[in-house]
């Protein structure tokens with residue numbers, strides 16, 4: 394038997410770092426560095442995650458045939474950063490100096506860093522940032538051909554691309570360049586509303602339904618959207634080309650209010666601004682997709698890039714009927730670039746075969762029940778070890794009412810969402826759970842909505858959605874008569890960010906919800922990520938136990954092991970008043 398081909402994809406040095414390991418084109422392992430270093434959106438070279446990937450596959454770095462880097466650093470640095478500097482000089486001096494310093498220390502020397510930190514001396518391939526995004530979606534979609542659309546903050550120069558994939562080929566046909574960027578517009582407004590840029594954009598999306606899009610006219614001063622989806626930002630309102638902030642005084646004058654201070658009160662004005670930027674984003678996304686269909690016609694659409702995590706816009710694209718089928722890369726942000734570059738190398742350099750559509754994203758680390766028991770024994774904490782069917786019976790009963798349960802199972806998800814292996818779950822019928830989970834478990838703002846997981850076969854009973862949504866990337870309406878049935882996952886505008894689940898994707902999670910349905914008649918539960926505000930999603934049993942002990946969570950289930958808060962020694966519960974302090978609030 395010939396030796397398999399191993400390809401390692403890397404994304405780092407900008408947003409969230411990630412690693413992907415392919416064996417003969419199949420995804421063996423994928424994870425974000427933040428999960429191991431416990432630093433949210435850690436952008437450093439993913440040394441820890443790479444060690445886990447190699448360990449999982451039982452290989453060493455010497456077995457790797459090719460490494461891929463998810464963007465072209467020289468193009469990004471010398472071309473965009475330097476030319477932006479000269480364009481805006483002397484305004485951009487400070488930004489330039491900081492960028493230069495950072496790059497001289499680490500980023501310019503990517504091959505040397507990879508050799509030094511990972512011990513890899515072989516060939517490194519570089520693929521452009523947006524081609525990596527597009528590849529991560531197209532090659533995972535299973536489509537024979539597809540129109541591709543990628544939209545994010547910025548890669549090298551591109552901020553938006555349209556392309557076409559067929560078989561092993563994928564080409565980008567049209568681009569919009571920095572500084573004109575839908576992602577950066579959204580980030581600028583995130584900054585203006587007082588949330589953390591590159592991290593809390595989803596809060597703006599969650600806030601939007603509380604407001605009215607009253608400021609759309611003012612937004613037309615900020616951005617001109619043409620019928621073909623191309624757009625121009627009016628750069629006199631933005632300072633990210635030359636400053637360290639996203640916006641300045643001019644935008645405050647335009648909207649008539651100062652930039653909100655983080656953690657200060659959110660007023661109706663902020664909600665209306667959120668609603669307005671959301672409306673503008675949806676309008677632009679729809680026009681881009683319409684134009685993409687015209688110039689790269691296909692019945693199928695593949696989406697990726699950070700803006701593809703805007704599930705409200707995705708729902709609009711789906712309902713527009715422009716495409717028969719849509720695939721959205723679940724790791725649509727920059728960590729997913731590692732997947733795209735690895736798949737791109739497999740198809741374009743190694744002429745490898747296409748794979749069918751991915752079935753799930755459970756590609757990270759896993760822990761056995763023995764390892765979990767060893768931890769609990771060492772900690773001297775009581776637990777029950779059950780067989781799987783007894784566990785599912787018990788937990789589905791415990792879910793009824795106000796119990797909030799940490800659900801830690803099998804391999805960790807790749808991408809920003811917890812999809813049933815590193816999740817906190819609760820009864821969606823109980824409205825009080827919305828507040829309880831936000832304030833007493835996640836310690837986050839009470840306006841933030843929760844997403845439902847629904848058994849795939851019951852989706853249309855609850856939601857105006859007639860396709861699957863396994864990665865929680867589509868928003869659709871809850872049927873009016875069901876809104877009071879599942880109030881804890883129904884947003885103020887009657888919508889929900891839906892995760893559908895079938896047995897093949899995750900049999901244990903599916904069977905748990907099925908057992909809950911048999912007991913209660915309800916096929917929907919709350920699913921939110923297993924972490925507190927500012928903390929990366931838990932990776933290991935230690936992380937899960939820490940989070941459980943330091944929040945008001947009622948039960949923790951790890952593998953087939955059940956842990957009850959009321960049986961924990963009093964001196965172990967909520968002892969670290971400083972638990973939250975460990976994490977930087979977003």
Ligand SMILES: [Fe+2]
Nearest residue numbers: 545698699727
């Ligand atoms: Fe990106």
